[in-house]
Amino acid sequence: MSAEEAVEELLTRVTADRLETYEELLGALADSEVWMLLWQGAPGEPDAHYGGIELAGHGYAPCVTSAGQLTASGWNRAYEVLPGRDIAAALYPDHWGLWLNPHAPGGGLGVPWLDLRRIAGGLDRLPAGPLRISEPSVGVDTFYARLVALAQRTPVLRALWRAWVRPALGSSYLAIGLDVDGPPEHGADAVRAMMREAVVEVPDGLTVGTVAMADGYDPVAMWLRANTRPFYDRDAAGVGRAGDPDRLGYGYPGGY
Known part of the structure; x- marks a missing residue:
């Protein structure tokens, strides 16, 4: 099973009371790639920026977890493929989280910025939240x-x-x-x-x-x-x- 396949399989099993499964998901996300959806511009262009989702006052950048999910989403604008650790390190300093597969049934799953910080810095080095x-x-x-x-x-x-x-x-x-x-x-x-x-x-x-x-x-x-x-x-x-x-x-x- 590839890292992307592991992410998608774990996404189907994450619930609010299964924190161990969520922790596995974070580990798989750290080792996988994500397809970041560009709301404007193309990869590498100065005016390129990601889309945004806001929930309860917190911002999230939407992404999909594989080429298959990109097709399923119907996204027809530009995108860029990045390692999970790299996008985590890029987003958390601005207090932005990452929203996985927002097109999926149930609306996908949001990963808060604090967990992106853990992915970027090492899941074994920082305590699991919420604290x-x-x-x-x-x-x-x-x-x-x-x-x-x-x-x-x-x-x-x-x-x-x-x-x-x-x-x-x-x-x-x-x-x-x-x-x-x-x-x-x-x-x-x-x-x-x-x-x-x-x-x-x-x-x-x-x-x-x-x-x-x-x-x-x-x-x-x-x-x-x-x-x-x-x-x-x-x-x-x-x-x-x-x-x-x-x-x-x-x-x-x-x-x-």
Whole structure:
């Protein structure tokens, strides 16, 4: 079975309660090609642009998943064939999702921009959404105290944040937001060393992950900045709530 055939077979099996199947679909989409429908212009022309579908305030670029589906759609304008990873990387920075086979019975399926980010960056590296994020209630004060003490000796570290993250698939975990001076890679070795030394205080069974607060596309970092204050702030004054929580959203049904 080709990657395109796998996508089309999985599309027939995806339902709201079959998240494992949806995850398989994302993996197949990453390895396949898609036929992007050009509303205007031809491939490579400066004025070429894709069509658009809007649902609940979120934009999606329509595509079809094979040459056969292109014929079935009746599309009579230009199109271009692109690898799934490439189109995912091109769309998600503008918060655009990808709509698969909108001509199909039932209207096809939309893949939110946040899942395109996962396809572009690696499905195994980013947690499966929609994420449920809240303030943590786990009692790990010793870990927090150790982190703060180490942060005070890590000049590049500006602030520390925390959240409890429940992915759609996989175990919940404690996320530590890392706000560093300069780009995320600046002082990365020092920050990694800090985290390695601090996690010895984490009790068995608790998973801890990190998130770069400078990542403007990470849903955990976005939630932290909109809803919480850092538990360690090198500069103390001037850091607080930012953004409007009601305006967050990633294109998932239900407002996530």
